[in-house]
Amino acid sequence: MSRVRLFPGALRGTVSPPPSKSAAHRAILCAALAPGKSVLSPIGTSADMQATIGCIRALGAQAVLQGDTLTVTGISGSPKAPVTLNCLESGSTLRFLIPAVGALGVPAVFTGCGRLPQRPLGIYLSLLPQQGLCCESTGGLPLRISGQLQAGVYCLPGDVSSQFISGLLFALPLLSGDSEIQLTSPLQSASYVRMTCHMLQQFGISVLPYQGGWKVPGGQHFRARTLSIERDWSQAAFLLTAGALGGQVSLTGLDPSSAQGDRAIMPLLTQFGASLRWKNGILTAEANHLTGFDIDVGQIPDLAPVLAAAGLFAEGRTRLYNAARLRLKESDRLDALYHMAVSLGARAEQMEDTLTLWGGRPLPGGTVDGCSDHRIVMAAAVAALRTQGPVTITDAQAVQKSWPEFFTVYQEMGGNADVIVG
Numbered sequence: 001m002s003r004v005r006l007f008p009g010a011l012r013g014t015v016s017p018p019p020s021k022s023a024a025h026r027a028i029l030c031a032a033l034a035p036g037k038s039v040l041s042p043i044g045t046s047a048d049m050q051a052t053i054g055c056i057r058a059l060g061a062q063a064v065l066q067g068d069t070l071t072v073t074g075i076s077g078s079p080k081a082p083v084t085l086n087c088l089e090s091g092s093t094l095r096f097l098i099p100a101v102g103a104l105g106v107p108a109v110f111t112g113c114g115r116l117p118q119r120p121l122g123i124y125l126s127l128l129p130q131q132g133l134c135c136e137s138t139g140g141l142p143l144r145i146s147g148q149l150q151a152g153v154y155c156l157p158g159d160v161s162s163q164f165i166s167g168l169l170f171a172l173p174l175l176s177g178d179s180e181i182q183l184t185s186p187l188q189s190a191s192y193v194r195m196t197c198h199m200l201q202q203f204g205i206s207v208l209p210y211q212g213g214w215k216v217p218g219g220q221h222f223r224a225r226t227l228s229i230e231r232d233w234s235q236a237a238f239l240l241t242a243g244a245l246g247g248q249v250s251l252t253g254l255d256p257s258s259a260q261g262d263r264a265i266m267p268l269l270t271q272f273g274a275s276l277r278w279k280n281g282i283l284t285a286e287a288n289h290l291t292g293f294d295i296d297v298g299q300i301p302d303l304a305p306v307l308a309a310a311g312l313f314a315e316g317r318t319r320l321y322n323a324a325r326l327r328l329k330e331s332d333r334l335d336a337l338y339h340m341a342v343s344l345g346a347r348a349e350q351m352e353d354t355l356t357l358w359g360g361r362p363l364p365g366g367t368v369d370g371c372s373d374h375r376i377v378m379a380a381a382v383a384a385l386r387t388q389g390p391v392t393i394t395d396a397q398a399v400q401k402s403w404p405e406f407f408t409v410y411q412e413m414g415g416n417a418d419v420i421v422g
């Protein structure tokens with residue numbers, strides 16, 4: 001698949017969103033660090049999952065996928081020769097594993113593809129060598145690490161990527177001494193760090209919030225376990241927004257009190273004016289007249305693409321602010337969304353950290369550059385439901401990164417999509 005051509009329409013029906021990618025990355029890493037056998041289910045089929053599974057196998061864990069159940073036998077005996085860890089395009093895999101592998105004392109070369117080699121790593125490159133880990137790179141990937149990470153005080157900014165903090169939280173409990181993480185700037189994407197702490201707790205590891213950072217006792221042991229992986233609120237957001245733009249979408253299996261920050265899609269769509277209701281554990285989104293408003297996306301960056309799609313059809317102005325970090329994802333997402341809006345015929349403006357959309361007028365449709373970014377492709381597919389004419393999206397294969405079945409689900413729910421291969 002490389003392009004899709006979509007025609008206006010509506011999604012209807014009841015489906016379950018895929019398992020949470022963020023929860024699964026965390027559970028797979030914890031299982032790899034736990035001696036013994038863990039059983040994790042369900043695990044999705046995305047490229048990002050394959051990246052994390054491939055890396056823990058390279059580190060010596062056994063990981064057997066049968067259907068959607070992953071059985072992991074934790075790493076025993078660390079490899080002494082350098083291992084190659086191909087993180088594909090997954091920022092989570094890369095930033096979670098660097099300190100964890102350093103804590104295991106395993107020499108490794110990290111590689112990746114797509115935009116991953118250009119995404120920020122500088123925080124680790126300056127911080128980890130101060131704590132005993134040798135890092136060799138020309139700034140990005142490949143990155144070669146060797147040596148042994150040491151316990152200590154780790155000071156880092158909280159507003160580049162929360163994944164650096166999550167990575168340290170996975171690693172520091174393994175060290176023999178106690179450590180502390182101190183933030184030098186306010187934490188963005190905070191719910192992802194909460195997810196990390198929650199997952200660590202489920203594998204028997206405790207970390208203690210302390211003065212805006214964390215105290216991490218050393219000498220802890222991960223405990224293998226059986227765990228069910230919750231459903232993905234970030235992916236649910238695309239279907240719920242499709243429901244809010246027309247049709248009727250019902251989703252099963254979502255946890256309304258999940259640690260995933262992207263469950264904020266519920267109050268946000270409600271604030272746009274959409275109708276959302278829970279009944280017997282099923283969340284249904286239906287269309288209504290939508291009105292734009294200002295949204296702080298600093299804590300919920302992965303919702304920004306689909307919120308932009310909603311903003312195109314909400315009367316008046318929708319402004320996504322505190323959004324500069326969107327430029328550091330699989331694409332420069334702020335720029336990609338600006339071009340998506342303009343390509344579909346909308347008025348839009350981008351500043352360094354804001355995207356402003358003027359919505360509510362009929363949009364002709366057109367060709368959207370998917371920018372090799374799964375969330376841009378999925379957001380454009382949602383917007384295409386409401387344009388007047390067809391929409392072609394390039395790079396549609398990018399959905400493989402997080403949700404390979406996205407267009408199948410879209411079609412099964414009545415979306416009119418021609419998938420063009422080649």
Ligand SMILES: O=C(O)C1=C[C@@H](OP(=O)(O)O)[C@@H](O)[C@H](O)C1
Binds near residue numbers: 162188193325
């Ligand atoms: O920890 C995680 O699972 C993630 C953290 C977020 O990244 P940032 O902390 O860089 O915003 C998010 O955008 C990414 O998709 C997944």
Ligand SMILES: C=C(OP(=O)(O)O)C(=O)O
Binds near residue numbers: 090330
């Ligand atoms: C940014 C994302 O993931 P990662 O940082 O793990 O590559 C994402 O899924 O949108």
